[in-house]
Amino acid sequence: MSDLRQLYQEVILDHSRNPRNFGRLEGANHEAAGNNPLCGDQIMLYVKTEEGVVTDISFEGSGCAISTASASLMTEKLKGISVTEAEEIFERFHAMVTGDPNREAEGAKSLGKLGVLAGVREFPVRVKCASLAWHTFKAAIEESEKPVSTE
Numbered sequence: 071m072s073d074l075r076q077l078y079q080e081v082i083l084d085h086s087r088n089p090r091n092f093g094r095l096e097g098a099n100h101e102a103a104g105n106n107p108l109c110g111d112q113i114m115l116y117v118k119t120e121e122g123v124v125t126d127i128s129f130e131g132s133g134c135a136i137s138t139a140s141a142s143l144m145t146e147k148l149k150g151i152s153v154t155e156a157e158e159i160f161e162r163f164h165a166m167v168t169g170d171p172n173r174e175a176e177g178a179k180s181l182g183k184l185g186v187l188a189g190v191r192e193f194p195v196r197v198k199c200a201s202l203a204w205h206t207f208k209a210a211i212e213e214s215e216k217p218v219s220t221e
């Protein structure tokens with residue numbers, strides 16, 4: 071149980087209860103839907119970019135605490151940075167939640183607050199919850215017309 075308690079840390083609870091950047095975004099020029107059928111998480115992501123920079127980003131949807139907190143933390147992290155940098159952060163985040171403990175520690179340090187999600191690595195089902203928003207972001211930027219599924 072202590073691992074689970076660790077997983078649902080204060081930051082995760084805070085972001086799942088009070089998600090930041092929640093709601094439809096007016097003037098978004100990218101959007102994508104994401105779906106994690108394993109858990110029932112659904113997300114709609116809205117992104118506004120100008121000259122390669124994420125100027126605004128928001129999400130809607132419903133899901134478990136991990137998926138909501140991860141989407142909330144992601145929007146906080148990505149707002150105001152370049153799309154290229156966002157993609158690099160995605161790679162590091164993905165390595166953190168799926169990678170080995172050594173890389174995880176390294177990644178957690180450079181990812182700041184996103185590091186609170188490192189604990190999902192212990193729970194394979196939760197990795198999909200945590201990475202759903204990120205896969206959806208990638209799809210939105212690449213303007214994929216197919217809804218994202220973690221399956």
Ligand code: ZN
Nearest residue numbers: 109111134199
């Ligand atoms: Zn979930």
